[in-house]
Amino acid sequence: MYKFEFISADIQEKILQGFYPVGRLLPSENDLAKHYGVSRETIRKAQKRLEDTGFIQKQQGKGAIVLDFARFSFPISGLTSYKELQESKQFQTATRVLMNKQIPAPDFLVGEDGVEAGEPFIYLIRSREMAGETVIIDHDYLRVSVIPDGVPDAIAEVSIYQYFEQELNLQISFANKEIVAKLADDIDQKEMSIGPDEYIIQVNSHVYLEDATFFQYTSSHHRIDKFRFEEFARRTTH
Amino acid sequence: MYKFEFISADIQEKILQGFYPVGRLLPSENDLAKHYGVSRETIRKAQKRLEDTGFIQKQQGKGAIVLDFARFSFPISGLTSYKELQESKQFQTATRVLMNKQIPAPDFLVGEDGVEAGEPFIYLIRSREMAGETVIIDHDYLRVSVIPDGVPDAIAEVSIYQYFEQELNLQISFANKEIVAKLADDIDQKEMSIGPDEYIIQVNSHVYLEDATFFQYTSSHHRIDKFRFEEFARRTTH
DNA sequence: GGCGATTTGTACGTATGTATT
DNA sequence: GAATACATACGTACAAATCGC
Numbered sequence: 439m440y441k442f443e444f445i446s447a448d449i450q451e452k453i454l455q456g457f458y459p460v461g462r463l464l465p466s467e468n469d470l471a472k473h474y475g476v477s478r479e480t481i482r483k484a485q486k487r488l489e490d491t492g493f494i495q496k497q498q499g500k501g502a503i504v505l506d507f508a509r510f511s512f513p514i515s516g517l518t519s520y521k522e523l524q525e526s527k528q529f530q531t532a533t534r535v536l537m538n539k540q541i542p543a544p545d546f547l548v549g550e551d552g553v554e555a556g557e558p559f560i561y562l563i564r565s566r567e568m569a570g571e572t573v574i575i576d577h578d579y580l581r582v583s584v585i586p587d588g589v590p591d592a593i594a595e596v597s598i599y600q601y602f603e604q605e606l607n608l609q610i611s612f613a614n615k616e617i618v619a620k621l622a623d624d625i626d627q628k629e630m631s632i633g634p635d636e637y638i639i640q641v642n643s644h645v646y647l648e649d650a651t652f653f654q655y656t657s658s659h660h661r662i663d664k665f666r667f668e669e670f671a672r673r674t675t676h
Numbered sequence: 677m678y679k680f681e682f683i684s685a686d687i688q689e690k691i692l693q694g695f696y697p698v699g700r701l702l703p704s705e706n707d708l709a710k711h712y713g714v715s716r717e718t719i720r721k722a723q724k725r726l727e728d729t730g731f732i733q734k735q736q737g738k739g740a741i742v743l744d745f746a747r748f749s750f751p752i753s754g755l756t757s758y759k760e761l762q763e764s765k766q767f768q769t770a771t772r773v774l775m776n777k778q779i780p781a782p783d784f785l786v787g788e789d790g791v792e793a794g795e796p797f798i799y800l801i802r803s804r805e806m807a808g809e810t811v812i813i814d815h816d817y818l819r820v821s822v823i824p825d826g827v828p829d830a831i832a833e834v835s836i837y838q839y840f841e842q843e844l845n846l847q848i849s850f851a852n853k854e855i856v857a858k859l860a861d862d863i864d865q866k867e868m869s870i871g872p873d874e875y876i877i878q879v880n881s882h883v884y885l886e887d888a889t890f891f892q893y894t895s896s897h898h899r900i901d902k903f904r905f906e907e908f909a910r911r912t913t914h
Numbered sequence: 915g916g917c918g919a920t921t922t923g924t925a926c927g928t929a930t931g932t933a934t935t
Numbered sequence: 936g937a938a939t940a941c942a943t944a945c946g947t948a949c950a951a952a953t954c955g956c
Binding site: 490492495497500503505507610611612613614615616617618619637639646648649650662663665666667668669670671672673 | 853
């Protein structure tokens, strides 16, 4: 762990515990540099991350104001997975694997980062239950060239991301997400007990590894009355 | 304009024009530093912005790969306004002001960053038409203490953000956004010709200025079949 | 309003570590 | 193993914004 990462995590922890209260200023960069025994640049790097994630707002000549967004924000706004989400929210949840088989690349993925027609993918369908009701149906398409052994059902029921990152040592890095409303398909209707003329919310993501290779496409179908997405956003000017 | 801002904008432009093709590497940091006549740190600062916005992906020991996300992504994912959105998309659009009056602070805003009961707000309701159909209803609550003169109707029909930033010299900095589905209210039903049991998508935002003062609350009601949200997201580890 | 003191922002140069080819 | 390229870290200097006197 780098110094700036440790310092960033440390300050974040102190904000969450109220040691640095919301609405107040952090100590100055020079004071923090002295306190941690590092250079000012290292403090600035640590603070940059806190600024990006909504923990602080910096203002030239004044200081770093503590905000209170990150503590409420849904991790879904990042790339964080369902499993991490439910852990952080303490809901009663269950996952059922509805399908887990190898298929040729679906048409809408052919051409994406060199995906060829017929290239093998793992097609995984899972239902997510909260308090006894199915509220999400996940469709995952995973590139076999990256995970030759597929995904064991036992893993699919827990967290595929943890498996990829810790067991397979894959670095999941970024994604392009789209949120749209669609009419419920057959699986949605059956699993979530809704009609064919009712809408669900789809969150579609293209997921990439650290070296920018395409790895996974996911389509999450959310029951419309249970869907919520929250994010902290900064205005980009240039 | 700072050096790193100029360089960031310059490289971005060259990516968009295909001078740096998607999937290829940018020149090395040292080469770029020589080319622009700046230090390597300045190049890295410029590249950091391009990485945050989805233009490039950096990899240690290898280089900076050009991505193709930013060119497609909806500006709505930042704080960019409706007017900027329609300009960038070239749709046939129109805005109608349905309401523009001063009201006491609504209950759900009292307590937010020191908002007191009875504190005056401007309540603005606008309908957005595309190709002759109303597809969005915007409800804006603007803090009168920040904009004492309110918003002229002529401005409200174009872009309030441009007015705030250029005329009033306000620095809009960040927002907390929430996306949920709700049943259409009376105004939604009337303006978008939909029934009381149909859903709309609400994008609710708390908007803040550079000094972290709360400035505006907006609730955007989108016709469900016209709604789309897209964003580029990086995985945050710690 | 002006003038310092403080604080953050930018820029540079150097050194060292680490990943990739 | 060598060369290349990115990542971190430090120290310095100056610019720009804020605040209190």
